[in-house]
Amino acid sequence: MILVLLVVLLLSGALPGLLRPLLLRRGVIDVPNARSSHARPAVRGMGLAPWAAVVVGMVLALLTGAVRVDRGVTVIVLLVTCAAAVLGWVEDVRGVSVRARATTQLVIGLAGTTALALALGQSGWWIPAGALAIAAYINVANFMDGINGISGLHGVTVGLFYALAGQLSGQGWLTVSALVLAAAFAAFLPWNLAGGRGSGPVFLGDVGSYLLGGSIAAMAAAGFLAGVYVEYLLSPLVIYLADTAFTWFRRVRAGARWYAPHREHVYQRLTDAGLSHLGSAAVVTGCTVAVGLLGTVAAQGTLATSISATLAGAVVVVGYLASPAVARRLRRRATDGSRR
Structure with missing residues (x-):
């Protein structure tokens, strides 16, 4: 597991330096608007770095045996996370209408919760609630991503709390998934907190905030269906x-x-x-x-x-x-x- 976390830290910490010129050339720029807390344009879409780190980290965890039980649940959580991040990336690059965005988020939540309910042998009655919860928290994480450092710190904080919840509940997949998330956002923090200095600020963008919201919501839904105390899952949110x-x-x-x-x-x-x-x-x-x-x-x-x-x-x-x-x-x- 230590090797997995080191790889995640390295990827999420190094990739922004490679991604920044590519995103600049593509014109993936955040222009200040009525919601912005910054005054000048900045590169967005840097959430690609923690996304890549999360994917590589989770795949390594599965391949190395860091996750031995409920491997299917881990895969479902990762797929929901990736689906949310893809939607965020499309929003960063092309823009998505409110209706299309909300519909896609609900589809992601519906598919994810259905798969989790089947994998964990739970009643289908939970599926509508899970779909709404996942879609809602993707938006919550996006709304709250408005100042430097807030999303990175949230990823680290919730990741550590969920890792503890996994330990206390005997859900190893949750501990591993949460630690990977925490490591990915911890490594990105220096890039975001240094905003406005040197080469200028870099932002997660929608791909990063959707990644954050989707991964947390998917872990929370899976944890709830697996019997983790709701206090463990809800209180950090x-x-x-x-x-x-x-x-x-x-x-x-x-x-x-x-x-x-x-x-x-x-x-x-x-x-x-x-x-x-x-x-x-x-x-x-x-x-x-x-x-x-x-x-x-x-x-x-x-x-x-x-x-x-x-x-x-x-x-x-x-x-x-x-x-x-x-x-x-x-x-x-x-x-x-x-x-x-």
């Missing part, structure tokens, strides 16, 4: 889900077109309040770690412990949603104090 749902609610309530580009997510409003990209991504990641740990405690503890951990997790979520207002207030106080 709560902050992303809460941010997306809260932002959607605010926009609908204000009468805005919820599907139009915008920069009203909590993490984006944190940057508007004065935090750097890394600072905002760190807030998201810190809250994700806190809720993930509390979810793990809730799954393993007594009833009283579980209730306490769940309530504490809810407090973290509320605190995160309120963090832009807190950051603005602190900034005003600091500004007022410096004028005196």
Whole structure:
């Protein structure tokens, strides 16, 4: 397994340097719009690097025996991940209509969940829910990919939590798949966090965010059907889900077109309040770690412990949603104090 992870780290860390000039020549450029948190065009589509690393890593894990049980489940998770990444790449290069994109995401979710239900001997009643969940989280990961570092940190964080869930649940395929995902996004982080320096920023693009959302959703669906505690699977995703749902609610309530580009997510409003990209991504990641740990405690503890951990997790979520207002207030106080 160590060899597999080293290969993944090497590929995901080295490929961006080779891909950047190729993507520049193809004109795969991210032009700032109403949703953007950057001010100048940048190369996108660099999610090809972690995608290649994930594919090679999972194939190596299967060939070397790192995954010995539920190998079919591992293959299905990888196929769902690749299907999502392909859709993202088409979006990066040519663009896809909202209807075609949503339809394709649902087809990916439907095919993936059906295959998982058959492989794990589960009822077909779960298939519609799984299809919707996979399609939804692909979009959630895409919506949340708006500042440097946030998606890379999310991939690392969720990957490590899912690897722990696999260990605690006796699901070796989940541990291996999650570690490969975490390694791939960890190696890409330096490229993304160095955005704006040297040769300029590079972004995952839709291929990278769809890769992230598809892989996490596929692992979560497979883990749920395999009997992994839902707390293990859901808690590391709560902050992303809460941010997306809260932002959607605010926009609908204000009468805005919820599907139009915008920069009203909590993490984006944190940057508007004065935090750097890394600072905002760190807030998201810190809250994700806190809720993930509390979810793990809730799954393993007594009833009283579980209730306490769940309530504490809810407090973290509320605190995160309120963090832009807190950051603005602190900034005003600091500004007022410096004028005196």
